[in-house]
Amino acid sequence: MKKKKRENGYLTVEAAMVFPVVLSVQILIVYLLLFQYDRCLLNQDAARLTVLGCSADEKEKNELAEYLRQCTGELSKEKYAAWNMDFLTMELAGDNICVEGNGRLLFPGIGWGIWEKTDFRETGVTYKSKKLHPVIWIRQCRKGKGEE
Secondary structure, eight states: OOOOOOOOOHHHHHHHHHHHHHHHHHHHHHHHHHHHHHHHHHHHHHHHHHHHHHHOOOOSHHHHHHHHHHHHHHSOGGGOSSOEEEEEEEEEETTEEEEEEEEEEEOOOTTOOTTTTOOEEEEEEEEEEEOOOHHHHHHHHHHHHTOO
């Protein structure tokens, strides 16, 4: 007569407790990586518009404002993976250019108000610069390289 082996369910119980935690951590990491990716895109777009505004050769303020609006229109909100974008705004005050952008990501927090859409994580970026004449721009670039 064979003796029946006694089987325990410890592995099943432990896996049932550990698996949801591991899965939650992995989803959190992906969510945070999407946030970081979108934040980097926002910085890149704001810096690009600031440099374009500083180095543009339009003499009149109206021409420069129109040029920057056109450049802003070329930027796509579709490339942002997880954000609700309050898109880039620009201000021209004399020779100063200020580009600001904000983004929000729905993220469940302590209140877990997922359905209320109140738990947002926000970030913003501001770039300010002074518009330079193209010749001065080239001289400063050369100075930075050590050519002068």
